[in-house]
Amino acid sequence: MNTSNTSGPAPHDDVLAAVPEADASAIGRLHERLAAAARAEGLLDVAYRTLDTPVGSLLLAATEEGLVRVAYEREDHDAVLARIAAEISPRILAAPARLDAAAREMDEYFAHRREAFDLPLDFRLARGFRRDVLMRLPAIGYGATASYAAVAAAAGSPKAVRAAGTACATNPLPVVVPCHRVVRSDGSVGQYVGGVDAKRALLALEAA
Template structure:
């Protein structure tokens, strides 16, 4: 499975745990998740820098190698489609299902968002319910609202 290193980053929405493999960023976990900190603790300067710029409103997209090992099948397809939602915009779960050519897979898209191993960098926070309400978010509703407001203010 390879070797992992991890680091923590303090952010306006709480501590994030960044897990890196030889292929790139493999996981972004909210500190509240109690994520396993496997391998050695080691700084990931580029990811920390880019996330810091994002939270400061100075970065709209990330340029990091991503390791998709914690995602597969339809979930991976839906999670990759999240990267196509522009900064400052949102989509509904139904719109994302149609984007991946499976309009009946709204619940599966919701599950893909809920299990996204790379939140923030792969922007599942940009997906809302069809009525415009927030829907769920692993980091909690306050974090999702904060991220959407950041993008709206920086847009």
């Protein structure tokens, strides 16, 4: 070993420090290349991106079948991705290309230029009765509202009002599947996965 080294750290540090740290541009370029290759080889089970909207940053995630998750910031995007890893697949990358259409339609919706979403949807994160409820929500037209009781009845179980509420509260595709249009029978807004303020904002947008 080199005895002339007088500095504190291990004697190899000086030469190894010269091997450059990976710069952000190289990593960014390599990440993009990885996402493209993974997509081409069918390894990109879930692609995601975030989108800035008037109701905050939304996480958009899609499988090869379609949009699988929309998440509000208050749901904690990292926690949402961790659950997707456990429930769908850990082969997840930030890869915006697959979400181009979803992001564009979202932008149009919030700009008041779109009333209905025309996107392939993957409902695998909702099961059973909850899924039946969600499938019926698009029938509530833009700008209209329906009560939890009416939604339960439409899904074939008029007494399952509470379950209809749970279905809305656990909607994996808020905004796109319009659970914000489901309100309480007394006319009050009710709960919302994105928070009551976001629900009011969406209803106001559609009423304008």
